[in-house]
Amino acid sequence: MDVRTLVLGAGAAGMMCAAHAGSDVLIVDHAKAPGEKIRISGGGRCNFTNMGVEPERFLSRNPHFAKSALTRYTQWDFLGLVQKHGIAWHEKTLGQLFCDGKATQIIEMLRAEMGNARLWLSTSVDEVTHDGARFRVRLTREGRTVEVTAHNLVLATGGLSIPKMGATGLAYRIARQFGHVLVETRPGLVPFTFSGAVLERLQALAGVATPARISAGGTAFDEALLFTHRGLSGPAVLQASSYWTEGEAVALDLDPRGTLLEALKAARSREGRKAPATHLAAHLPQRLAGALIPDGVPSRLADCSDAVLEGIVGGIREWRLTPAGTEGYRTAEVTLGGIGTEGLSSKTMESRHLPGLFAIGEAVDVTGWLGGYNFQWAWSSGWAAGTAIAAR
Numbered sequence: 001m002d003v004r005t006l007v008l009g010a011g012a013a014g015m016m017c018a019a020h021a022g023s024d025v026l027i028v029d030h031a032k033a034p035g036e037k038i039r040i041s042g043g044g045r046c047n048f049t050n051m052g053v054e055p056e057r058f059l060s061r062n063p064h065f066a067k068s069a070l071t072r073y074t075q076w077d078f079l080g081l082v083q084k085h086g087i088a089w090h091e092k093t094l095g096q097l098f099c100d101g102k103a104t105q106i107i108e109m110l111r112a113e114m115g116n117a118r119l120w121l122s123t124s125v126d127e128v129t130h131d132g133a134r135f136r137v138r139l140t141r142e143g144r145t146v147e148v149t150a151h152n153l154v155l156a157t158g159g160l161s162i163p164k165m166g167a168t169g170l171a172y173r174i175a176r177q178f179g180h181v182l183v184e185t186r187p188g189l190v191p192f193t194f195s196g197a198v199l200e201r202l203q204a205l206a207g208v209a210t211p212a213r214i215s216a217g218g219t220a221f222d223e224a225l226l227f228t229h230r231g232l233s234g235p236a237v238l239q240a241s242s243y244w245t246e247g248e249a250v251a252l253d254l255d256p257r258g259t260l261l262e263a264l265k266a267a268r269s270r271e272g273r274k275a276p277a278t279h280l281a282a283h284l285p286q287r288l289a290g291a292l293i294p295d296g297v298p299s300r301l302a303d304c305s306d307a308v309l310e311g312i313v314g315g316i317r318e319w320r321l322t323p324a325g326t327e328g329y330r331t332a333e334v335t336l337g338g339i340g341t342e343g344l345s346s347k348t349m350e351s352r353h354l355p356g357l358f359a360i361g362e363a364v365d366v367t368g369w370l371g372g373y374n375f376q377w378a379w380s381s382g383w384a385a386g387t388a389i390a391a392r
Helices: 012-020 036-044 069-073 075-084 104-113 170-177 196-203 237-242 260-271 276-280 286-291 306-317 373-390
Strands: 001-006 025-028 045-048 087-089 097-101 119-120 123-130 135-141 146-157 182-188 209-216 219-227 231-233 249-252 319-321 334-337 357-359
Touching: 001 012, 001 135, 001 170, 012 025, 012 104, 012 373, 036 045, 036 104, 045 075, 045 373, 069 373, 075 104, 075 373, 123 170, 146 170, 146 319, 146 373, 170 182, 170 334, 170 357, 196 231, 209 237, 219 237, 231 237, 260 276, 260 306, 276 286, 276 306, 306 319, 357 373
Parallel strands: 001 025, 001 146, 025 119, 146 357
Antiparallel strands: 045 097, 087 097, 123 135, 135 146, 182 334, 209 219, 209 249, 219 231, 249 319
């Protein structure tokens, strides 16, 4: 079987590419349904993009690479597509856009945009070669071996995150086979884990959530923090995890607005007979407030000097913990690293080593922040590759 374009992966980037790649497109995926990560995203409502998409909110060894695709196919372009299909949406905190209804609406929209592109599901990729003129791809479909030849081959199989959904390193293996350098991969947007005495302390707070500023690798995020039985999670932690280096401490500021010290001083003059933890619980969850009072602190707030209060608040605002690790690809929302951008055109996403080979989406060394940024990269990079293919 011969096709003009074969897209490996029917996720966000792959379907977006197929929708713009012109005629004679075949898209294949090992899953039983397309867009499975879209389906589960955003609590089933799909955080499909963000109002604040900027290239600076993406990580890559080449921080400039993503700019071309992101500025030529923007969040406003995708939002326009959503509106064209009559999908109701709403904005949440920090510019995050969600469907009012189910995430499957986005999948249905993409399938409609794909038009006459053929979609083969429950299909595995066994071998990829190039004979000097075309790609030859051996597939297994419905228990039979099928060989497909293609002028263009698009790698859109994603990264290593959430292996229970079938994530593999297929795109990496094919890219390396054709001369591409890989940037070391690691889990991104993932909870931190701890061990020993630190873990015991955190486990006592499991289930507690509070606004916080979490800093790692010189970058800070002000969002919610969640204590878990394994360590720390919540949006602020997931964001910081992408900047964290193994062995490095992360800094927790549980008073990101910086108002706690003055509040405690004011309470001391009004209700000094009460315990410091009681007053602290007016600003933080009760269990957390009790755990943050150091040993040796006077039992009454009236007996706490300015220095004592400064010590209490200092520990709350500069709580440094060193994770044992992360929960890994099992729960990671994305994969950091991947196919090195130096081997790709930032305009078309085409290989600089082998004409006709393209890599898009999470497979590439471009990773966005939490909040719809990675979907926008899928839309933008898929559009860039698809329109480049269609223009030939």
